[in-house]
Amino acid sequence: MSQIEIQKGLRRLEFSNEARRKQDDEPEEVLVEFVRRAPLMGNDIVRVPLGRRGPLLRELSGRPMLIRTDVREDGSTEYHYRIRGPIECHQDMGAQP
Numbered sequence: 001m002s003q004i005e006i007q008k009g010l011r012r013l014e015f016s017n018e019a020r021r022k023q024d025d026e027p028e029e030v031l032v033e034f035v036r037r038a039p040l041m042g043n044d045i046v047r048v049p050l051g052r053r054g055p056l057l058r059e060l061s062g063r064p065m066l067i068r069t070d071v072r073e074d075g076s077t078e079y080h081y082r083i084r085g086p087i088e089c090h091q092d093m094g095a096q097p
Helices: none
Strands: 003-005 010-015 029-036 045-053 056-062 065-071 077-086 088-091
Touching: 029 045, 045 077, 056 077
Parallel strands: 003 045
Antiparallel strands: 010 029, 029 077, 045 056, 056 088, 065 077
16 A cells, blocks of 8 residues: 655645534535546555645545546546545644744
8 A cells, every 4th residue: 555645636625614613613624636647556545735724734635536537639548536534634843933
């Protein structure tokens, strides 16, 4: 099992807008769609950085679902994936006080 960081090919980023939110009004869940030129293996884990909020680094990680495969005009293939899950927050150890 490998972990792949997704930084390119993002097509959709949607934060939850449920009535239930954390105390600081942060969305708790995110949906991300992305495109890759190479397919992922069934046991690959992806990690999508969502940026920094103060000293916290936010990300989404898990196993994405293949939603479609497209053949482009140049003959290359694009694999469209979707992943949804809770936002994970980690302390940025390199952050300045």
